[in-house]
Amino acid sequence: MKFLLITFLFAFIGLFSACRPTHPGPPALDWHHYKFGGTVRCDTTTNKGVDVLVSYLLLKENTDGAKRINDTLRRVAVGSITGWLDSTTVADNPTAQTDLAQAATLFAADYETMLKEMGGLGGCWELKTKADTVYAGEKALSVKFETYAYTGGAHPNSNLSFYTFDRETGRSLTLGDMVSDTTALLGVVEKAFRKQQELLPQYNLEERGYFLRDGRFFLPANVAMGRDGMIFYYNPYEIAAYAVGPIQVTVPYEQLNGILRDDWL
Numbered sequence: 001m002k003f004l005l006i007t008f009l010f011a012f013i014g015l016f017s018a019c020r021p022t023h024p025g026p027p028a029l030d031w032h033h034y035k036f037g038g039t040v041r042c043d044t045t046t047n048k049g050v051d052v053l054v055s056y057l058l059l060k061e062n063t064d065g066a067k068r069i070n071d072t073l074r075r076v077a078v079g080s081i082t083g084w085l086d087s088t089t090v091a092d093n094p095t096a097q098t099d100l101a102q103a104a105t106l107f108a109a110d111y112e113t114m115l116k117e118m119g120g121l122g123g124c125w126e127l128k129t130k131a132d133t134v135y136a137g138e139k140a141l142s143v144k145f146e147t148y149a150y151t152g153g154a155h156p157n158s159n160l161s162f163y164t165f166d167r168e169t170g171r172s173l174t175l176g177d178m179v180s181d182t183t184a185l186l187g188v189v190e191k192a193f194r195k196q197q198e199l200l201p202q203y204n205l206e207e208r209g210y211f212l213r214d215g216r217f218f219l220p221a222n223v224a225m226g227r228d229g230m231i232f233y234y235n236p237y238e239i240a241a242y243a244v245g246p247i248q249v250t251v252p253y254e255q256l257n258g259i260l261r262d263d264w265l
Helices: 002-019 064-082 087-092 100-118 182-196
Strands: 029-035 050-059 125-136 140-150 157-166 222-225 229-234 247-252
Touching: 029 100, 050 064, 050 100, 064 100, 064 125, 064 140, 064 157, 087 100, 100 125, 125 222, 140 222, 157 222, 157 229, 182 229, 182 247
Parallel strands: 050 125
Antiparallel strands: 029 050, 125 140, 140 157, 222 229, 229 247
16 A cells, blocks of 8 residues: 555656646747838938837747746837837827837937927937847746947947846746845956956956946846856946946856856756
8 A cells, every 4th residue: 555655656746747847948939020110210311210120039938937928028129119218208108118119109209309309410310129048048048138229419329138037937037036145146246357357356446447336346237147157247337438338247157156046057
């Protein structure tokens, strides 16, 4: 009887494990491309108008986790446009928060308003967003969104954002979800940052022109899992002047033993 009970128990565990969602490899992706088709499109002859291009990806998997991830990816794609609009304008046009065409139309309307107020602008307004995966493990998925925008001024602006997901639940992962010790992580990243920027440990970062918070080194807003290690990305102006450009530091996973939670590798 005892033998039968043990046999049944192991059979039940095996069946339960087989039924759990597994992700043995990279997800199948469905690419989406949006191009603004309004009447205010950029005319290279007159150098007036608006160009909006958004390329993003969705998962083809038919699971609750994938559906939740796709909902977030759609919101981020639209947000890459609405982020350049006045918050009141977005609030007055709620459909623009989920509709790329509506968001682009409002962006073009902003251009026309500015053109009339200024009597002329220095060129077309451009907004281009492109998404791609940077890591696809059995448990976690990291996606990046890169946006280039020119809306007048001395130079265009660029921004990169990372989003890391639990592939089973579709939940967005925070840094606290991915690492167990942010204090230890800070020291590891600063060491890697100084090495990459060729800054000796005794150098004062502020005196070298870097922007610190209360005089202390800090982790960037954008962190993701990568193929070769954990990626820490500082956008222009986040820790250095625009002329320095973005700074990306990749810390190999072997340097994160005891810091990175094993749940996501």
